[in-house]
Amino acid sequence: MESFVKPAVAFLLLCVPSVGAGQVNKEVELIATSDSFSVRFPPGGPSPQKVLAYCESLRRQLVELWQNAGELPSWNPVCEVQVHRSRAAYIDAVGPIGAHTLGSSLIQLDRGRTVSRRIDVLMEPNGDLPALPHELTHIVLAECFGGNQPPHWLDEAAAMLADTKQKQSLHERDCRQALQQGTALPLSQILRLEQFTSPDQMPAFYGQSASLMRYLCQQGDLAKVTRFGIDATEHGYDQALSKHYGISNVEELERRWKHYAFNLDRGEADKSLSVFTVSFRP
Numbered sequence: 001m002e003s004f005v006k007p008a009v010a011f012l013l014l015c016v017p018s019v020g021a022g023q024v025n026k027e028v029e030l031i032a033t034s035d036s037f038s039v040r041f042p043p044g045g046p047s048p049q050k051v052l053a054y055c056e057s058l059r060r061q062l063v064e065l066w067q068n069a070g071e072l073p074s075w076n077p078v079c080e081v082q083v084h085r086s087r088a089a090y091i092d093a094v095g096p097i098g099a100h101t102l103g104s105s106l107i108q109l110d111r112g113r114t115v116s117r118r119i120d121v122l123m124e125p126n127g128d129l130p131a132l133p134h135e136l137t138h139i140v141l142a143e144c145f146g147g148n149q150p151p152h153w154l155d156e157a158a159a160m161l162a163d164t165k166q167k168q169s170l171h172e173r174d175c176r177q178a179l180q181q182g183t184a185l186p187l188s189q190i191l192r193l194e195q196f197t198s199p200d201q202m203p204a205f206y207g208q209s210a211s212l213m214r215y216l217c218q219q220g221d222l223a224k225v226t227r228f229g230i231d232a233t234e235h236g237y238d239q240a241l242s243k244h245y246g247i248s249n250v251e252e253l254e255r256r257w258k259h260y261a262f263n264l265d266r267g268e269a270d271k272s273l274s275v276f277t278v279s280f281r282p
């Protein structure tokens with residue numbers, strides 16, 4: 001979810017995580033496993049098999065979208081998914097940031113090899129798991145980048161496409177406000193920002209990143225964005241922009257994106273939120 005990404009040396013932290021891998025919450029009583037997932041949650045929610053099937057289905061959809069790949073290798077280690085029924089149990093697992101989020105994900109790398117995948121999500125009273133698609137996107141994208149950390153803006157923008165429409169609308173509003181009020185961050189800063197220096201940067205960062213992602217989605221499919229991101233990480237943005245989108249450099253991208261964002265009317269903005277349609281209930 002929306003939080004600070006801590007710098008990593010030997011391992012990569014995505015979103016919030018301050019929980020040790022393998023830590024088992026006291027309230028957990030049910031478990032369902034497959035070749036790629038181990039789902040744990042307290043009794044009283046959806047059936048274990050249903051949640052597991054939901055995870056497998058989401059992963060298939062996300063890999064198809066971001067990698068254009070049909071083949072799904074088993075995850076080793078498996079992705080641990082910890083479902084929490086109470087906010088208190090969730091905060092217990094992820095730390096104070098859990099007071100403001102519904103999910104977090106953690107990937108630990110050791111010399112480019114994934115040694116741990118973990119998601120913590122808070123279940124809504126009606127059984128929905130609204131944060132699971134967002135957090136699973138982080139896990140799938142990390143795999144696409146093969147041991148390198150995806151750029152923060154791309155990682156969050158990709159995950160936001162899997163958020164509820166209401167949530168995406170709020171990010172769209174934040175982007176519009178930042179542009180109108182002159183508080184938008186320069187794109188060169190968005191593309192390289194890995195850690196916030198002030199909480200005031202967050203609404204513009206998330207809003208602009210989501211908007212930039214939707215702009216790029218109009219120039220090709222999502223797998224192209226992944227390839228662009230990988231090339232940008234290895235060779236820089238100017239070269240990657242030129243290769244994948246025929247855009248000469250970041251300044252030109254900023255000019256084109258601003259033209260898109262300023263001229264997007266409300267109706268078009270709402271339609272553009274439907275890049276990825278997902279169910280939030282197992």
Ligand SMILES: [Zn+2]
Nearest residue numbers: 001002015159
């Ligand atoms: Zn996130």
